Structure formats: C-alpha cells, structure tokens
Amino acid sequence: MAKCCRCGKRFNVSDAREEYNAEFGGDIDYDDEYGHEVCADCAIADTESNINIGKAIDMMNGDEDYDDDHVKRWL
Template identity: 65%
Template sequence: MTKCHECEKEFDVEAARAEYTSEFSGELDYDEYGQGNCADCAISEAESNMNVGRAIDMMNGDEDYDDDFVQKHL
C-alpha cells in the first residue's frame, strides 16, 4: 500500500492505475500524470488541469467562449 501525496490515505497503486485508465479511456497515463496520488485525487487533479486548459483555449479564441466556465476555472 502507498500513501497518497494529496489526501494521505493509503491506496493500491495498481487499482488506482486501473481506475485512472478507465476514467480517461486510456488517453492519460497514470504513471505520467498521477504523481503518486490515489485514483480520486489523481482524477480530480487531471480534470482540473484539463478545465484550466479549456478555459485558456477559450480566452485565446481556440474554443467557443463560455464566460461562466472561464470564471469558474481560472
């Protein structure tokens, strides 16, 4: 068992890897982006980072602008 760097609960890395892979349909690699966190924390952080990226894209005109989304995630 490993201790999550974020929430400090103990978790099984293989189970976290499987849940992370399932959540993102294999598009993101837990070993690259999970950063030693449990599945819940790793998924939450990845989703947050993706939302920030989308908000930046909206600000740059690369995606349809949604002010509520931008205000929430930046």
C-alpha cells in the same frame, strides 16, 4: 499499499491505475503523470481541473467556443 502524498489515504496502486486510466479512456497515463504517489481520487480531480483550466485558456485565446461561466469558474 501506497500512501497518497496529497490526501494521506492508503491505496492500491494497480487499482488506482485502472480507475484513472478508465476515467480518461487511456488518453492520459496514470504512471506517466503521478508515478504511484497519488491515489485515483486525487489524480482524477487534479487532471479534471487541469483539463478545465486548459479549456478556459483555449476559450480566452479564441481556440474554442467561449463560455463565460466556464472561464469565470476556472480562471
């Protein structure tokens, strides 16, 4: 069992990998992003946050339809 460097929870790396990769349909790889140091819950929350921040930046740049509530929440 590994210990998450973010929340301190003990977790099974293979379970975290499966949960993370299932959440993102394999588009983002758990091993490449978190290297067995972060539990699935923290990794998923972190990745979702990064995706939402990126989406808000794209909205500000005019690359995506603007949603004022989303931009205010994430930037």
